[in-house]
Amino acid sequence: DxxxxxxxxxxxxxxxxxxxxxxxxxxxxxxxxxxxxxxxxxxxxxxxxxxxxxxxxxxxxxxxxxxxxxxxxxxxxxxxxxxxxxxxxxxxxxxxxxxxxxGLRDLSIIETPPKSRKPVFTQIVPWNMDLFRRAIYAELERNGQVFFIHNRVETIYGIAEVLRRAMPDVRFAVAHGQMRERELERIVYDFRRGEYDVLVCTAIIESGTDMPRVNTIIVDRADKFGLAQLYQLRGRVGRSDVQAYAYFVVPPYKSVSKNAKKRLAALLEYSDLGSGYNLALKDLEIRGAGNLLGKEQSGFVAAVGLDLYSKMLAEAVAELKGQKPPIFEPIPFSIDFDAFIPMDYVEDTEDRIYFYQRLFTADREEKVERIGAELSDRFGRMPEPVQNLINFLRARILATRAGFQSVSFRKRWIVLYFSPERLSLARLNEALADFSPPLDFALSPTPAIKLPRATSLERDFANLLRLLRRVLEKE
Structure with a gap:
């Protein structure tokens, strides 16, 4: 239309x-x-x-x-x-x-909202029928409509009935994806025409829905949704010059998971129009400690590992650009700390992407150090997550060039796995014979050097970088 x-x-x-x-x-x-x-x-x-x-x-x-x-x-x-x-x-x-x-895709960010568009007023609330009643009646008084999101088909009709009993003069309709197509089409069409006041539905409306008269949305059990889903749902209202309202309903706060609390807090923080990209970056931080280099990844990244994924992407980019695949292939590196560029350190989104691109594609320790110096020069002293990112990348480059297979930060040890065919035991013994702190060598099931964790992450990196340089000196 x-x-x-x-x-x-x-x-x-x-x-x-x-x-x-x-x-x-x-x-x-x-x-x-x-x-x-x-x-x-x-x-x-x-x-x-x-x-x-x-x-x-x-x-x-x-x-x-x-x-x-x-x-x-x-x-x-x-x-x-x-x-x-x-x-x-x-x-x-x-x-x-x-x-x-x-670098596989060019990216453009549209941060300017349509003229007269207002940010959606957002609240995190407990289940409160009096609040729902006030919100719904206030919307109806200005000739508007309401979405009430309940994302369980098994109980959606029961929820609709509870709402009907509380507001018998309000016209409710139910919609979900398991309905017959013609029935769903008719209900949505009738709601759009104003035959109903409130549409009680699942998250089927989270994308592709443009109904300017709907300017209040109530999302039941918001703690069960992902951050991107919540942002999309909130975007279903406020699509005209009318002030819109979003109420995210959660159970008693002490029973809400830590990550769900972070998602809801981020949703409140990033309520300005055009903040979707910043919210997505925040989502990365929440999904796993370490942001882009986190311990937890989902989908394809989880299946193949971030490092292999990075290699595949780099090869694809080179192929598309008609270049030879990059020779430097970083080894897998598992970390248990935050390593990212915070938004309050580098506020401009494009600047953050620019520095991420340069850091991720650096193949020499000196390149990473120069980028770190540039960050400090432009934005001031690096916060801990940025310093961790710089140290992580330095260590990964050295470990790759030294010939290790992978590195894993664990609770008590930093474990460096190697293949005796690539890194001989004689070379390692010569390089690390008098190394302090004392190292532990494991030969099965996979040969590995175990470096004891220090009292601080800064000390861990100092020991790890020193160890890697000594191995490189014995090439």
């Missing part, structure tokens, strides 16, 4: 394909797409089916790619080789952030 209205005075034909499009209408649209009679085709993953053939596709715009399944992503991958691609997201996922940091 939005595209059609804005392009109505131009000779451009806009069509839509989704599960709500009737079969006969869908067949006609597909025929016209194949004949080149449709200029802009907007739709769900239905556009990626084999039955849709474009005559001369020139631009592919993907909104929130993370919600597509594996099969559809494979189709998108094949399309990328042939056409220009623009991917849009309000909250980049870690994979997307890493793409930008590694």
């Amino acid at each position: 939005t595209f059609s209205k804005r392009l109505s005075e131009l000779p451009i034909r806009v069509e839509m394909l989704c599960r709500f499009t009737s079969p006969s209408r869908a067949r006609k649209i597909k025929q016209d797409i194949a004949a080149g009679k449709v200029d802009i085709a907007i739709g769900t993953h239905m556009l990626l089916s084999d039955t849709v053939q474009f005559k001369d596709l020139g631009l592919l715009i993907i909104d929130e790619e993370q919600w597509f399944g594996v099969r559809h992503k494979e189709k998108l991958k094949s399309l990328r080789a042939e056409v220009d691609v623009l991917t849009m997201t309000a909250t980049p996922i870690p994979r997307t952030l890493y793409f930008s940091i590694s």
